[in-house]
Amino acid sequence: MAGYIPPVDDISFLLGEVFDFDAQMAALPGFEEVNTELATSVMEEGGKFCAEILEPLNRPGDEEGCKLENGLVTTPKGIADAYKAFVEAGWGGLSGDPEFGGQGLPRVLQILLDEMLSSANLSFGLFPGLTRGAVEAIAHHASDELKQTYLPKMISGEWTGAMALTESSAGTDLGLLTTRAEPVGDGSYAIKGTKIFISSGDQDFGGNIVHLVLARLPDAPKGVKGISLFLSPKFLVREDGSLGERNRMSVGSLEHKMGIHAQPTCVMNYDGAIGWLVGEPGRGLNAMFTMMNAERLFVGIQGLGIGEAANQKAVAYARERLQGRSADGARGPVPIIEHADVRKMLLTGRSLTEAGRALAIWTALQMDIAARHPDAEARRKADGLVALLTPVVKAAFTDFGFEIAVQSQQVFGGHGYIREWGMEQYVRDARIAQIYEGTNGVQAMDLVGRKLPMENGAVARGFFALVRNDLSATKGPAELETVKTSVLEALARLEKLTEDLLAKGADPVEAGASATDYLRFFALVSFGWLWVRMAEEASADATTPLKQRKLALARFFAARLLPQTVSLDAAIRAGAADIMALDADLF
Template identity: 80%
Template sequence: MAGYTPPMNDVTFLLGEVFDFDAAMAALPEYEGVDTSLATTILEEGGKFCAEVLEPLNRPADEEGCRLKDGLVTTPKGMAQAYKAFVEAGWAGLSGDTDYGGQGLPRVIQILLDEMLSSANLSFGLFTGLTRGAVEAISHHASDDLKARYLPKLISGEWTGAMALTESSAGTDLGLLSTRAEPVGGGSYAITGTKIFISSGDHDFGGNIVHLVLARLPGAPKGVKGISLFLSPKFLVEENGALGARNGMSVGSLEHKMGIHAQPTCVMNYDGAIGWLVGEPGRGLNAMFTMMNAERLFVGIQGLGVGEAANQRAVAYARERLQGRSADGARSPVPIIEHADVRKMLLTGRALTDAGRALAVWTALQMDIAARHPDPDTRRVADGFVSLLTPVVKAAFSDFGFEIAVMSQQVFGGHGYIREWGMEQYVRDARITQIYEGTNGVQAMDLVSRKLPMENGDLARRFFALIGSDLGAADGAADLGETVDAVRQSLARLEGLTDHLLTNGADLEEAGAAATDYLRHFALVTYGWLWVRMAARATAADRTSASISRYVDLARFFTARLLPQTLALDAAIRAGAAPVVAYDAILP
């Protein structure tokens, strides 16, 4: 069975032609020397590591799983060695702050590496992604002393990070959490409580594990305003930076999960674990959301990566598997890729994945611009786009990634249900991406209730205007007239729905009934915009006819077969909350 192939041709096309990566980087201080050639060279090497080291571990590590014995967590055979090789090769510090030993490369390169990590081995990628999330929170909110003590080894990958939010009675509603932190002198606190669902909570990679823990200080008010954030390491750190005594935390058990079996998801007990405040007292959720927003984007990339890997395998299988007659009845058996229904599933996966990657690159570019552009207005606009797109990237990428995994499994027929082909693992692994870091329903409510009203709706309108401008620029592109028109019509529907929700969204039942449908509508229109952009660039560039046809034909497929979903979504949203709130008469 064919293994994973990093999608470098698409990456090069996106960076070099669709988004003019070189010009974008030239405008950003400290990135002037970063160009498409450097980015693709780095990503080619990262792709080799993913394909040659991580992907071969994926299925055996899933089958072996993690173990807990005598308080010690053991990861599957080969995982610790792979992590060591990953760190020694410098991949952990790719986008890390140069002040603390990182390489300081753009988010665009990091996100594309994250996709390949997720395609090759989702469980492994969580170790590195969670560590970077911890780095984000510490960098933005911790004291200079904590930064100096912890960031260099977190950025290098010598130490790893974990986020400890959830409790058995406090999931999405973190205001219900009961873990407490008591001051014990010298600016430190003793943390007591139990957290569940803690990915990378413990492992056997060596080094330290830095937990960011939400807890309440004495006398803190109820609700989210009483929550503070604390840094609590597995091993206390001596003044000289060496690891000292084991802190007061332990693994109560490992969660038995549907997927990501090679990732140790822990129940963590904090029994007077020593920790230090990160950020201001009572502002822990604000500090944690710095980490969570980074993780939400990362989880979206996980969904994208699984979808890419599953689609690759399904295409390879469909080309080899002989079954049935050709459409004209003249040949039998034929490769199943000749059957229209199989092609439709494969093309759906390809159309959603390629557009998702384009949106990932565009969003990462906005993150780089927001962080480094010399013009404050440019930074503000880019930051607004990132805020608007974060729930869309997390939810749409993970929804589509799961759907692609299921369709790709379907291509295999009965073999897809059998473990040895690897497809059922993609389905199991992809499923968690729709759930953790805020379920996709929560993301949809964030989009409708928080992001759309920002700037009195002007943030969303600015994004729609950008799409409209690109559609206008593509009007003259050869063979794209129907494609552009289809996206323009869907954009008009989205703008109308946005006005509808801005008018009626204050009613929580109306917002809740519309949210997930609206987010999908938003994502499909955004994907349509990017397909127009990719197809227009393909026709304008000096490329082979096969390459041009690929993007133009996929753009046509998307707008003809997938974008029409927006018609049904529009109708469903406009039906309002009434059919939903009538549940008392329907449900027992």
């Protein structure tokens, strides 16, 4: 079975030729010395770690799973050692704040490393990914004392993080949660309650595990306005920074899951666990969404990583598997990559992953601009674009990632259904990314109900104008004009549809009926835009296999995938009437 190949060549092409990474970094204070050469070398080393250390643990970890015995969680063989090697090599602090010991590299590099981690071992990648989300919340909302105590070791990766939000009766509707936090009298709180679905809730790596827990103060009102966020570590920290006594929290059980078996997803019991308020009382959701927005982008990248890995394995198999005769009947058996239906599946996966990687880089660049650009207006615009694209990246990337995993499994035929080939694990692992950190239906509702109306629609219109101007400025061979024209036509449909949705206002039924179709429409147009950009750069010197592939994939995407926008447009315009017509008792 072919091993994972980190897509470093594609990353280098995107950074150096499509996005002019060097000039972008030169404009951001603190990143002046970051360039494509440095980024490529970092990705090469990160890719080696993922391919040589993490991928070999992926299938064995899935088969062994995590265990809970006598209150102690054990991860599969090799995971703890791999995590320690990951931390010792400095990968935990790649984009961390240098004030607390991080390397301070751009978000672009972090997102690209996250993709490779997800391709190689999705379960493993959740440990540093969740830690980074907790770091975001602490850095933006916690007191200086909490920052100084916890951030250095969390950014290095020596301590890990977990988000304890969900309860059995409070999932998306967090206003229903019942966990309580009682003041102790010394500025700390005693937290009592049970949380479910807590990834990385415990592990056997050593160090501390810092839980961020949503709970209610005694006098808190009902609903979301009564929720506060608390930092509660597995081990209390002494004044000298060393670990003290075990906090009053325990793992009640491990969830038995469809996938990500090497990741301990815990039922956590907080039996008076000591914690400290993060942010203001009653403003827990504000602090939580700092963490959640970072995690939603991270989960989108997980979908991208799974899609990349699954497609790679399918391509390698299709080149080797002999079955059937050539199209002219003259040869046989032939590699199945010669068969049109197999090629269509492989090209679909490749065209979605490569466009997804481009959009991920573009979005990460906006994050770096929002954080560092010297011009306040540039920061504001970039921040708005990141907010607009966050639900798109999370939902579209994970939907596409799952679809690619399924189609890649299909390429293997019966072997794809057998565990030893590894494809069924990709399908199982990819499925969770569509569900956690806010289901994809919730992400679509966020896009239609909250993000499109931002600034009375100005952010969305600004994005569309940027895409249109970019497309109009592209120059390439005549054969790419058809691709560009197709994307411009799809963009025009999207703009018209968006205006119609904005004109309807906040009708929740109509929004719910259109949201998932609209998000996919939005993603396909965004991918089309970036295929034009990639093809333009490739056409200037189409002598390498990578650039020849780019041109072919751009044409394939425009001809075979972009037309979905026509049917999506029609479905959305049908409205909610047919969806809501059937009485609930008749289902």
